[in-house]
Amino acid sequence: MTKLNITGVKPGSTSLKLTAGTVTKNVPVTVKSRNLLSYGPAEGNGLTATVNSDGSLHITGTASKQWAGVAWMFPCPVQGNVTLRTPTSITGLSVNVKFLDAKGGLLGSQLVSGKSAAVPANTVSLRFEILSTEATPTLKDGDIRVQLESGDTGHDWMRPDNTSLRGGGQ
Secondary structure, three states, rough: OOOOOOOOOOOEEEEEEEEEOOOOEEEEEEEEOOOOOEEOOOOOOEHHHEEEEOOOOOEEEEOOOOOOEEEEEEEOOOEEEEEEEEEOOOOOOOEEEEEEOOOEEEEEEEEEEEEEEOOOOOOOOOEEEEEEEOOOOEEEEEEEEEEEOOOHHHHHHHHOOEOOOOEEEE
């Protein structure tokens, strides 16, 4: 038996046509983004998030207060260690990911940009938040790229697979 190694070049779907003698088999292959976040348009607490054509987020508005902003909740796609990075950011805004149990309760500590952590046992979903850090929030109008990925090492930013998830205020 021969071993076959395949490396995905970019996210998307295709199929492999494998032939051995007179037997031919088509095998579907899907390459997913290493960016595990899910997000999309959101509005709340004075901030509005829209998705740019490259998959990054455009944030506008003035947060209603410190530690207010927008958030998205989605099923946890992995277990093990994850790393959160923000290759491009907006001054006065912070990003974090919270690990939630089946009832929406917080498990462990929030994950902040530039850090790695183990996904706590019993994590069912994640909440990705963009919040104002300013005591007196100021007007924001900029683009942000955020990446959550498996492991302890950050890689170049990639568009998440899901950029149509509706978010809301946090």
